[in-house]
Amino acid sequence: MLENYLPILIFLSVALALGLLMLSLGFLFGRGSKTEAKLSPYECGFDPFEDARIPFDVRYYLVAILFIIFDLEIAFLFPWAVSLNKIGIAGIMAMGIFLLVLVIGFIYEWKKGALEWD
């Protein structure tokens, strides 16, 4: 059973090796001089004004939280969808109620304006 997953492990290591190979080839062939101006962060020709790690809008954080809720919901739907023809009407109804609760939550956050960007 777990045997089937061995090729994935091999693939991940080959992909890692390929990425490292590409990076090291770049360091090997791409030699150049390093000047202060070249190594400073790009800011349209200015010297950078301040550190780039500035505070950012809290909405991005909100989107991340909403994402977790919905992604979990999808993870719950996966096994249900696969076994759909074994669980009968009761199973479909149960998931219908679950989805209904989540849709109510979705409508609530919509009305509260959590999805607005202006």
Added chain:
Amino acid sequence: MDEFLTILFDFLPPESIRFVVPFMKIIILLVALILGAAFLVFFERKVIAFMHQRIGPNRVGPKGWFQSFADVIKLFIKEVIVPSNADRFLFLTAPLLSLIPALAAWAVIPLNETFIIADIDAGILYLLALTSFSVYGVILAGWASNSKYAFLGAMRSAAQMVAYEIAMGFALVGVLMAGGSLNLGDIVAAQSGGILHWFWIPLFPLFFVYFISGIAETNRHPFDVAEGESEIVAGFHVEYSGAAFAIFFLAEYVNMLLIATLTSIMFLGGWESFFAGSNYLMNTSLEFLMEPSILWLAVKVSFFLFTFFWLRASFPRYRYDQIMKLGWKVLIPITIIWIGVEGVMFLANVGPWKVA
């Protein structure tokens, strides 16, 4: 070829075969993917050039066919610059984190009935996990660069990818309900038959949503605010140069190939022929057109790749708030409603799926 393999297998110790066979398949697939990505760049430039009434690249090799190889050589002899304020370790890890999931996702994708690297039962779950991973590459690149453009690009694209991933996941749930399996090979088998048997008809809204979310996931036009040239220069990879940039570039094009292939497999019957089961072609000289073949998959994938470029040449870039609105307020409700509709169709026994 078979003789060569027999000799090779006799020569190798028996325990090593389970490592050697997948390894050889992986190398074949990787070579195909990298060449595919190289020619995809050329294809994109040519398609867009013709849509703009230009000729496009035509200097390197016959009719410009070797343009991408010249670009690769150029990128590799450029200096890799690590900015002085950057977090050096994360800065160099980020391209790897976007390349590895883009490549490794191909492990579970069948290209015809027999060619698959890892035939696992949890195929789609694995795909969902790996496509989520590509957000890390983007956000780490933006944060580690310590540059304002990179940071803004990373924040934007992380929020965008996360939002469209939900629509994508719901569309996958719809496919699972119709296909009854997480294994992509079984999903294609569930669509066996001609063009009218494929899932794009009963799942049309999901097909649409999936492809649009795929474009947004890969940060392509018209959703490319992550790297909108006119606003934030190049977004999350503004500080990357040379080989590190080449890795991001390769990952982006491999991801496009992945989205196009997945859309073909899940909604357009994968390697099934358009004419399978057609009465008109039966017993004629064109009967070979009814056979399933990897070439049919190639035709479908090429169509979706062309659509990527077609959209890029046709539409202006979306504004950021419009992108988020489209994702949350249009695509997600459509998918939730269609899952409900599918449930009702299931109960009423309408549609291609079977109730046991």
